[in-house]
Amino acid sequence: MAGLPRDPMILYSVLNTKLRDFYPSLDALCDDLDEDKQALLDALAAVGFRYDPERNQFV
8 A cells, every 4th residue: 555545544535535536446446556455455344344346435
């Protein structure tokens, strides 16, 4: 998570904003930003969030 916030609550907000405004999927976001998808999923799962591909957001 080189360019993304480390605080999970801020990360949650930033990712959902980026997913809403710029990316059709988490895969597209990770490819474009060169981020580790599993690391993002793990970081947010640790505080109770999961990615919902149908909504294209963390819930």
